[in-house]
Amino acid sequence: MTTRRRVIAGAAGAGVAGVGGAVGYRAWRDREPSVPPAQDKDGRLLWRNWSGIQNAYPAHRAAPDTEDALVDVLKNAPGPVRPVGSGHSFTALVPTSGTLLTLDRMSGLTAHDATAHRATVRAGTRLGDLGPALADIGQEMANLPDINKQSLGGALGTGTHGTGRALRAIHGDVVALRIATPKGDVLACDRANNADVFHAARVNLGAFGVVSEVTLQNIPLTRVLKRTTVRQLDEVMEEWPDLIARHRNVEFYAIPFTGLAAVITVDETDRPVLPRGPDTDVDAVMELKKLRDLTGFLPDVRRSLAQSAFKDAPAEEAVDEGWKLLSNERPVRFNEMEYHLPLEAQMGALREVIAAIEKHRADVFFPIEARVIDEDDAWLSPFFGRVSGSIAVHAYYKDDYQFLFDLVEPILRRHGGRPHWGKLHSLKSADFAALYPRFKDALAVREMLDPDGRMLNEHLRSVFAHG
């Protein structure tokens, strides 16, 4: 880290800042995005998502603590009724002028099966709280996303996933769920009972009702080695199929304008525990920002400085139970688009995305994430029926993110991608009907559970074509 800082600081000393910095100052002035008023004219309080681009002034807020109270809200509170988890989605799934409903008071474990490694969990539980609770009963989730701030209900809402060729997204490990509907029913669903609802509502966008409880197929606590290395991007992309085959979890972050990639692997081990050290990702991201600020319009300089700054970065290792290592802290805010592509299309699409960004968007500095996810059979799962390679492109929260739609999305769509439901995309109902073989079946289940569209805000009306 010290080396990186020295090299990047050296850029200023070498006079690069005089050129790049002056231009950069005009283009990349660090300006806080404007924040909407804390209250609207009727005194309603502001709700915002994590990145700050979605906001709303709900007329009513509800935090039921039982299924009966939940049903009462769903039937009687002013619509649209929108469930919220921890507000980490980028798309407009949550905003409502009606009722904002949280399950924060419906959290924790309710039962477990020690032999089958299953646990039943209330849907308001945050993934970060679930880790230690499951560890107490000798279990952990088979996989976890990049952060663990999400609620379980919110994670299922959007098909939240981690990485690993043989590992499914979280909903792929759901064996049963209970869902309260706006008609006033509470349905217990699994592959044998209310099977259509089970298939349609494992990934549900909070549009089918509210999931109150979930039974997860977990694994026994497993010690893993997590290893992070910085390598040449071309080599990593070339080796990707091999890396996928060799590691339980693997992902890489392609760092635009540098020719470098950070590769993260996780594998089972019997090595002694080596707790994770202090998080260095934030420093690395902010150093990439500094490099962009100083040399953004000088791509050759930017690349060679990055190569020397990061080339000696030592491999970072940690050994511990998986739930302690798989997720990270992400305090630097950003906006994001992620698409899930047929695995065989992933690297070709990524090459195009990087080339387009490096040609047109010198302001981009956030690493681009590539992951792999096993297929499943939930009707609205982006991984339905196909092993997927994902590509996630980020924009610093102070920077313009329109390029995600203009430059990146057309490439990801051309390669057959399906968007992450919680991350930025411009698709509408007809697009989803073409991408999801069971989309019409899911629509029919949704109409059956919520015939009056009480759960639909404007965004969801465009997804589900509800008039």
Ligand SMILES: Cc1cc2nc3c(=O)[nH]c(=O)nc-3n(C[C@H](O)[C@H](O)[C@H](O)COP(=O)(O)OP(=O)(O)OC[C@H]3O[C@@H](n4cnc5c(N)ncnc54)[C@H](O)[C@@H]3O)c2cc1C
């Ligand atoms: C820093 C950061 C890192 C991320 N990393 C990853 C990652 O590694 N992998 C990944 O796949 N995604 C990732 N995401 C996206 C995130 O996992 C999803 O957007 C997830 O849905 C957020 O969960 P939440 O609890 O904040 O839900 P919210 O965003 O609050 O809600 C998401 C959806 O779930 C619905 N919902 C919430 N609770 C319920 C319920 N009980 N019943 C029915 N519907 C409900 C809401 O109505 C909404 O439609 C990341 C996001 C951020 C900001």
